[in-house]
Amino acid sequence: MSAEKEKKFKRIRRLKKIMRPLPRRSNVHRYPILKWFSKTAYERSYLWSFKSREMIPALFLGMWIAMLPIVSIQMFVVLILAVLVRANLPLIVALQWISNPFTMGPIYFADYKIGMEFFRLFGISYPKNKFLSPDYDWSNFTYSDLLTLMDTFPPMLIGGSVIGIFLGVVAVFLYKISCNLYKSSDDDQCDT
Numbered sequence: 001m002s003a004e005k006e007k008k009f010k011r012i013r014r015l016k017k018i019m020r021p022l023p024r025r026s027n028v029h030r031y032p033i034l035k036w037f038s039k040t041a042y043e044r045s046y047l048w049s050f051k052s053r054e055m056i057p058a059l060f061l062g063m064w065i066a067m068l069p070i071v072s073i074q075m076f077v078v079l080i081l082a083v084l085v086r087a088n089l090p091l092i093v094a095l096q097w098i099s100n101p102f103t104m105g106p107i108y109f110a111d112y113k114i115g116m117e118f119f120r121l122f123g124i125s126y127p128k129n130k131f132l133s134p135d136y137d138w139s140n141f142t143y144s145d146l147l148t149l150m151d152t153f154p155p156m157l158i159g160g161s162v163i164g165i166f167l168g169v170v171a172v173f174l175y176k177i178s179c180n181l182y183k184s185s186d187d188d189q190c191d192t
Contacts, residue, residue: 115155
């Protein structure tokens with residue numbers, strides 16, 4: 001076997017080892033929640049393709065949805081988007097892990113601040129939430145006050161969209177650069 005083929009097979013074996021715990025087209029029926037989706041997943045091979053035409057929408061939309069304040073329904077949203085826009089399902093789902101319990105606070109705070117700044121720039125008067133001011137006395141907070149936090153959703157949605165779209169564009173740009181570097185250094189083709 002030539003050195004080029006050996007190098008290619010070594011890369012494929014390494015990738016398969018990394019991806020072993022992830023759901024694949026052939027074993028999606030074994031996962032508790034995904035088993036209802038298994039027939040659809042098996043019939044749509046593009047959900048499992050790692051070609052650029054499936055990777056680029058997965059990168060862009062995955063980054064955008066990860067920054068939105070929709071933490072309880074993110075996976076459902078990306079599942080529907082992956083089917084609708086023909087995106088790579090493992091990548092778009094993996095990108096949702098960016099917003100996890102450790103990173104949600106900083107992400108949502110940045111979403112809120114950027115959203116409020118956009119409202120101010122476009123002349124939209126939107127009241128600042130009293131809980132987000134530095135001088136708020138948290139000892140008076142009650143569970144009934146949780147509903148007043150809902151007024152932070154519009155600025156967080158706008159700010160999350162701005163951050164997510166920016167990060168999505170950066171991710172696609174970096175993907176294309178790395179693809180071009182890979183093509184030039186390895187004389188292999190990265191499906192663009």
